[in-house]
Amino acid sequence: MTAVDHQAYIDAAAATLGLRISLEQRKGVALYFGLAAGMAELLQGLPLTAADESGNVFTPVAPEVDE
Amino acid sequence: MNLDACAIAGGVRAGTTSARAAVQHSLDRIAATDPRVNAFTSVLAERALKRADAVDLNPRRSRMKLAGVPFAVKNLFDVAGLPTLAGSKIERDSPPARRDAVLVRRLEAEGAVLVGALNMDEYAYGFSTENTHYGATHNPHDLSRIGGGSSGGSAAAVAAGQVPFTLGSDTNGSIRVPASLCGTFGLKPTFGRLPRTGSYPFVASLDHLGPFARSVADLALSYDVMQGPDVADPACAQRDIEAVSDKLGQGAAGLRVAVLGGWFRDKALPEALAAVDAVAQALGTTRLIELPEVERARAAAFLITCGEGGALHLDDLRTRALDFDPMTRDRFLANALIPAAWVMRAHRVRHWFARRVARAFETVDVLIAPATPCVAPPIGTEWLDIGGQRLPSRASMGLLTQPISCIGLPVVTVPLWGLSAASPHLPIGVQLIAAPWREDLALRVAAELESQGLCSAPVAPGL
Numbered sequence: 001m002t003a004v005d006h007q008a009y010i011d012a013a014a015a016t017l018g019l020r021i022s023l024e025q026r027k028g029v030a031l032y033f034g035l036a037a038g039m040a041e042l043l044q045g046l047p048l049t050a051a052d053e054s055g056n057v058f059t060p061v062a063p064e065v066d067e
Numbered sequence: 068m069n070l071d072a073c074a075i076a077g078g079v080r081a082g083t084t085s086a087r088a089a090v091q092h093s094l095d096r097i098a099a100t101d102p103r104v105n106a107f108t109s110v111l112a113e114r115a116l117k118r119a120d121a122v123d124l125n126p127r128r129s130r131m132k133l134a135g136v137p138f139a140v141k142n143l144f145d146v147a148g149l150p151t152l153a154g155s156k157i158e159r160d161s162p163p164a165r166r167d168a169v170l171v172r173r174l175e176a177e178g179a180v181l182v183g184a185l186n187m188d189e190y191a192y193g194f195s196t197e198n199t200h201y202g203a204t205h206n207p208h209d210l211s212r213i214g215g216g217s218s219g220g221s222a223a224a225v226a227a228g229q230v231p232f233t234l235g236s237d238t239n240g241s242i243r244v245p246a247s248l249c250g251t252f253g254l255k256p257t258f259g260r261l262p263r264t265g266s267y268p269f270v271a272s273l274d275h276l277g278p279f280a281r282s283v284a285d286l287a288l289s290y291d292v293m294q295g296p297d298v299a300d301p302a303c304a305q306r307d308i309e310a311v312s313d314k315l316g317q318g319a320a321g322l323r324v325a326v327l328g329g330w331f332r333d334k335a336l337p338e339a340l341a342a343v344d345a346v347a348q349a350l351g352t353t354r355l356i357e358l359p360e361v362e363r364a365r366a367a368a369f370l371i372t373c374g375e376g377g378a379l380h381l382d383d384l385r386t387r388a389l390d391f392d393p394m395t396r397d398r399f400l401a402n403a404l405i406p407a408a409w410v411m412r413a414h415r416v417r418h419w420f421a422r423r424v425a426r427a428f429e430t431v432d433v434l435i436a437p438a439t440p441c442v443a444p445p446i447g448t449e450w451l452d453i454g455g456q457r458l459p460s461r462a463s464m465g466l467l468t469q470p471i472s473c474i475g476l477p478v479v480t481v482p483l484w485g486l487s488a489a490s491p492h493l494p495i496g497v498q499l500i501a502a503p504w505r506e507d508l509a510l511r512v513a514a515e516l517e518s519q520g521l522c523s524a525p526v527a528p529g530l
Contacts, residue, residue: 013404018385021400025388028397033404036373039366040409043416046363054414056272059301 006033069526072136072231072285076178079128079135086122086135090115090180093137097183097229100530103210105202106224108142109149109184118180131178132292140234141221142184143191144168145265153267154187154217156200157383157390168265169300170234170276170293177292182230185220189392191236191269192376192399193217194244194464195446199392203446206249207527208493212443215245215464217269218279222249225279228526232280232289236266238273239368240438240468243480247438247496248464250482251279251524252513254286257503258475259304261290262297270375271302272414273368273472281524283514286479287312290506311507318515322432322508325354327500330361331436333454334466338487339437342495345483346435349521350512356427356434361470364420367413368473374410377402421474428502433512437467438480438496442487468498477501479509481522497522 010033014021021029070078078084094112101107115137122128122135140146143153145164152158166172171181186204188196196204196219204219206212207227214223218235222245225233235242237255246253254277261276268274278289294308326347332340347353358364377384380391381403388396427434440453440463448460458466471478480496487493501509516522 010401010404014400017381017403019381019400019403020385020388025397025400029401029404032398032401036370036401036405036409039369040405040412042363042366043370043409043412046360046416046419048412048415048419052415052419054411054418056414 006030006037069228070231071282072133072280073282073288075136075231076132076134079122079178080131086119086178086180087116089135090119090137090182093182093230100227100229103205103530104207104223104227105204106185106220106227106229107139107183108152108186108201108220111146111181111183115180115182118175122178122180125178128178132288133174134178136179136232137182137230138174138179138232138234139183139185139224139230140168140171140181141187141218141236143187143236143267144171144184144234146171146181146184149184151267153191154189154198154201155392157387164265166265169262169297173293174289185224185233187220188217189395190376190380191217191238191241192395193461194240195461196220196245197394197446199394205446206443207530208250209443209490212445213248215248215443217241219245221279222246222251222253225249225251225281225524226527227530232278232285234276234278236269237275237277237472238269239372239472240465242277242279243438243468243478243496243498244464246279246480247482247494248443250484250494251281252283252286252482253277253279253480254290254506254510255472255478256290256506257477259302260477260506261293262300262303264297264299268379270372272371272375275472281526283315283510283517284312287315287510306504309504309507311510314507314511315514317511318518319350319512322512323430324350324352324433324435324512325356325431326352327358327434327436328355329357330470331467334440335437336441336453338442338495339440341486342483342497343435343437345521346497346516349516349519356431358427359423360420363416364470364473365466367416367420368469370405370409370413371417373402373405374407377405417473424474425502432501432508434500436498436500438498439464440466442490442493442495471498471500476503477506477509479513481513481516482524483522
């Protein structure tokens with residue numbers, strides 16, 4: 001995404017999530033979103049396969065039963 | 068307080084001193100020094116003295132591992148009767164915690180006495196503890212400088228001699244960075260080792276809790292007391308206690324040690340490189356190992372932090388964004404907006420990296436790297452020059468810690484002194500990194516370096 005795309009995305013995502021970003025906050029939000037976008041681009045450059053799925057595990061929660 | 072926790076507990080157990088005397092000494096030291104250091108956000112004198120008296124009267128006192136030892140916790144730990152601030156103004160409105168965090172309860176069950184709660188970056192999002200709501204925590208070794216963060220109060224309280232040990236949290240470096248800048252020992256255990264029940268989360272996928280202390284024996288003792296599973300924290304491993312205190316005497320004998328190269332040298336200033344080289348020399352190693360894709364591992368931790376941190380605070384960002392610290396507000400707002408696909412890929416890269424690093428640990432036991440790129444910068448520093456790049460100072464403090472916590476490895480941070488030509492009075496820390504669940508190996512190496520006199524955590528003089 002280019003810097004221009006970031007701002008369009010930021011505005012749309014903020015509206016979707018119900019976030020109001022003031023004029024004073026706009027510059028900082030764009031700066032930090034841009035940093036995250038740069039990190040995401042870096043990760044995109046690492047080839048991954050389906051075998052590299054993260055496998056984050058959810059642990060089912062059993063009821064507490066008095067013995 | 069110049070005695071370490073082991074010495075205080077030994078005295079209280081033997082009856083040569085009392086828990087009340089130890090706690091009163093700590094309270095007096097806090098009163099005398101904290102107006103300059105600003106490590107504490109709450110001091111619990113009444114509770115602490117009451118508990119100290121209970122320890123003195125306890126028939127088990129002679130067997131309590133931490134009998135009468137004062138300690139304090141980062142203010143994201145629940146303390147009964149206090150709102151859990153997590154460095155924020157917003158959480159002042161939260162109801163008081165009904166009971167103490169699990170780790171506080173485990174420590175107090177062995178006779179330790181909580182004396183207060185400690186300053187931090189808001190919601191643990193920072194490396195400097197320049198908190199707008201509660202003021203900056205000052206480095207006890209140079210009051211014009213940061214103490215690091217986000218557990219800045221936890222490191223500063225130990226370095227100032229206010230308490231012999233404290234607890235903090237580490238998501239991307241928040242134990243290791245302040246330990247490095249304040250010159251204390253610090254332990255970030257393996258992800259999932261210590262239960263986080265009763266602590267305010269930052270990034271549940273990355274949050275660790277651990278101790279700061281002025282001796283390796285104190286780190287090990289407090290860590291041993293805190294171990295054990297807790298089902299209320301879904302990330303806490305159901306592992307038995309694996310005590311380390313009785314292994315410290317084995318030192319580094321027989322361990323395979325190597326220095327981390329690449330990213331970990333490229334992002335370090337001369338004092339950090341000198342610290343690593345001194346540790347390597349003391350351990351008799353010239354071996355250099357380079358891990359693959361370290362920059363991407365750091366990016367993965369960065370994005371997981373963005374995604375989870377932003378989502379956690381979404382409701383408050385919608386309704387009261389102006390109540391956030393200006394140091395964190397725009398970052399949290401930006402983080403709330405990032406696409407899920409970025410975060411999910413970051414989790415996949417995290418696992419990719421963990422598998423590669425596990426291979427490296429097939430041939431080595433402990434890896435050495437700097438904990439911070441440099442010694443503590445002055446409060447208010449915005450930019451640093453590192454490796455020919457102009458980088459934001461606060462975020463850059465975590466450049467060398469973030470790739471390691473990304474994959475949950477246990478790390479002991481050890482402090483060295485006199486390595487900065489411009490600021491020889493300041494410490495800098497070195498990370499001793501082990502494979503998952505091998506805290507014992509990192510602590511053994513730390514104990515070896517301490518016994519050689521290379522690493523130490525003295526109370527700051529002249530406070």
